[in-house]
Amino acid sequence: MKLKLRFKTVLALTTIAFSGYAQQKNAKLDSIPASPFAFPNTFETDTAAVPLVDESLAFYNYNFLNKQRLDSIRNVIPMDYNEYVQKYIDVYTGRKNMMGKMLGLSSYYFPIFEKALKAYDIPDELKYLPIIESAMNPHAVSRVGATGLWQFMFTTAKGYGLNMDNFVDERKDPVQASYAAAAYFRDAYESLGDWLLAIAAYNCGAGNVNRAIAKAGSRDFWEIRSYLPQETRNYVPAFIAAVYVMNYAKSHQIMPQKSPLAQLTDTVQVNRFVSLTALSEALELETDALFVLNPSYKKKIVNGTEESPKRIIMPAAQLSNFARIYEVLNNMPVDVDTRVYLASNDDKRLRSKAKSGTSRSAAPVATAYHRVKSGQNLSTIAAQYRVEVQDLKVWNNLKGSNIVPGQRLIISAKSATQKKAPSRSKTYISYKSKGSKEGSGKI
Secondary structure, eight states: OHHHHHHHHHHHHHHHHHHHHHHHHTGGGOOOOSSTTOOOSOOSSSSTTOOOOOTTSOOOOOOHHHHHHHHHHOSSSOOOOSHHHHHHHHHHHHOHHHHHHHHHHHHHHHHHHHHHHHHTTOOGGGGGHHHHHHTTOTTOBOTTOOBTTTTBOHHHHHHTTOOBBSSBBGGGOHHHHHHHHHHHHHHHHHHHSOHHHHHHHHHHOHHHHHHHHHHHTOOOHHHHGGGSOHHHHHHHHHHHHHHHHHHSTGGGTOOOOOOTTOSOEEEEEESSEEEHHHHHHHTTOOHHHHHTTSTTBTTSEEEOOSSSOEEEEEEOOOGGGHHHHHHHHHTOOOOSOOOOOBOOOOOHHHHHHHHHTOOGGGSOGGGSEEEOOTTOOHHHHHHHHTOOHHHHHHHTTOSSSOOOTTOEEEOSGGGOOOOOOOOOOOOOOOBOTTSOBOOOOOO
């Protein structure tokens, strides 16, 4: 009996020690800014809040209650419970300040995510992914250039209809990027047939997932996990842990913190250039307070045109400000060069490859094309050249996945022509002079 009690004591002390170690090791990553309207320009990690955990420890703290809770959350996406998930539950329940801020931000962002996911018939649980992607910061930029709430790389963003030019980066637009992410998950699930694999592909690309499947001889994420890049091995258990903590925050004394985004808003569409600075003055707001609602506009200039109207989200206005707001939206000129230039690829991996002479784009012209053979599809060709299916679609201006024998495909970005991304997911809400809202149109 004494031996049993001593054993339990050792386990308890070990649990406390590990919990403190994990929190101390990852404290620097818990860095949501204190300013209510400020977001950092960059993050130092590829995904803002996926810390490394020590995988050498044995599974000593199996928690049946946590497993039961995850089972109760399970809907479409498997919420498996194991030692990897538990370690991330330990990490996130220790970050009460960070997760409290995530709860506060969720009241604004989750309805946006949910509407986009529903439009593509994607499981609702994926709305939690931006927590580990960007800490729900639309200005998050990773070491390699992944940008926005959903951390889109440039090429993938272009392939899913997001536009990046000298005025706007739609990867930072919560609405546009959410629809693009939902479309990506639709394609990833159709290709891989498993939601955990689709989530892994979102982090490391479908090519890496397919290669791990081939090496492991399995399509079970937990069996192929060791063959995936290290960040992706942690990505899925971190996602499951984030879902758990967001649903059972109160059980761990995590309370929602008030968000600067928790306010009534109006949405207008403009077909001319509008200064967010001038509009904020008309609304009697700080410019940053308006910019945080419209994070995709690089110059704080909304570049609307007759052909491509642009959305502005603003706090519900006071009646006394309507005349000035109308003037800014309809008549006030903006002193800016209105020419639009498509942005260049900001994938920082390309620069490092170019410096080292290993960039695919530096390959000889003779290897830049592929002639489709009978029985081939985009997945097999992407695997052959170690590129992503979505890259092939973008480089070859393919709207779907159908190819035919004899078709000539570009298989490196060197010879690819850049296409203009189509507009996607516009919200139409009429703006009434008395501050009331009409129903929104199709998104």
